[in-house]
Amino acid sequence: MSKVKCQISISADGYLAGPNQGEEHPLGEGGMALHEWVFELRSWRESHGREGGETNVSDEILSEAITNTGAVVMGRNMFGPVRGPWTEPLWNGWWGDDPPFKVPVFVLTHHEREPLTLGETTFHFVTEGPERAVALAREAAGGKDVSVGGGETIQQLLRAGLLDEILVNQVPVILGGGVRLFEEIPPSVQLEQTRVVEAPGVAHLFYAVR
């Protein structure tokens, strides 16, 4: 049975992005520090068309996640900094001509738009809400897992009971402000710690959502 999963890097103070997010600072000020552990990993480099890289325990975890992902659901905030109706010139994502997903991506938005194919990735724009996006992604994933990206979307799915697993990549950095992962999540959401892995510069905390 395919699972709906997310993995997200957060600071010691619980932020998934720093303050003042925007086109200049996609991850907010200081937010890049949350991802430094990932950029040297072989599986990250491979999915971004680069060679070489580290093959430590973080790489194993990331590599497994990439291999098992059959579709992606993301929020409009992760797709881009633009808001409101789509206008020319159309924003086509942060990732250039060949985005690293290489599976169908379902973007949650309030504004209709034709599918967009770039390289091996097709973005579908879903206006019928997160439940519908997850259903479409499950179907497209062909038995593999659905990976959810973007803090707001993860929160939405967590509140709606649509998320099965969360991998928190806990990074030893203080951002001091920004967007928190667990913000206004009700205590009725039950987590079970299923695995904890120590890695260089990051702790991988695996939770099942009950």
Next chain:
Amino acid sequence: MSKVKCQISISADGYLAGPNQGEEHPLGEGGMALHEWVFELRSWRESHGREGGETNVSDEILSEAITNTGAVVMGRNMFGPVRGPWTEPLWNGWWGDDPPFKVPVFVLTHHEREPLTLGETTFHFVTEGPERAVALAREAAGGKDVSVGGGETIQQLLRAGLLDEILVNQVPVILGGGVRLFEEIPPSVQLEQTRVVEAPGVAHLFYAVR
């Protein structure tokens, strides 16, 4: 060289206590769930005059921390729910006639009070601020470590650069509100992840403060 350390249990959403803290709910509503992993440990039971208990990896960590602690610094919030000048009947802490510390305890307060001895523990009330409390505790610790308790006090010491090490006991529970550990901590505070330990129902995250 003795170190100034703290260990604190926090929820997945970063709270060290639930909402509505007070005499009825010393740890806030739902806050007790942060400490369930500790109550069955042999070293916790022993320090509270009880026999038996689990001897897993959490117990080793706690036991080592207890053995290495020569003095404690805590905030008035941890000492009790009362505020303002000390009035009769005097509040003598949450812990009864034989508090589990069994080392000198320095309580930060704005209001002078004579030292209070209960069982093997003496509480000293320090009105000259956190730096002075840490200095007194270091002296009293006789080469052992100083343990800091209470969320506000930990925050104060962290901001003031008085804390050497933090052990975050990350518990897989959502509290949805309360008091956060890392609240308004400036990004200038640098953490280094020194050790990560998986244990039943808790992840132990060790940080050195730079």
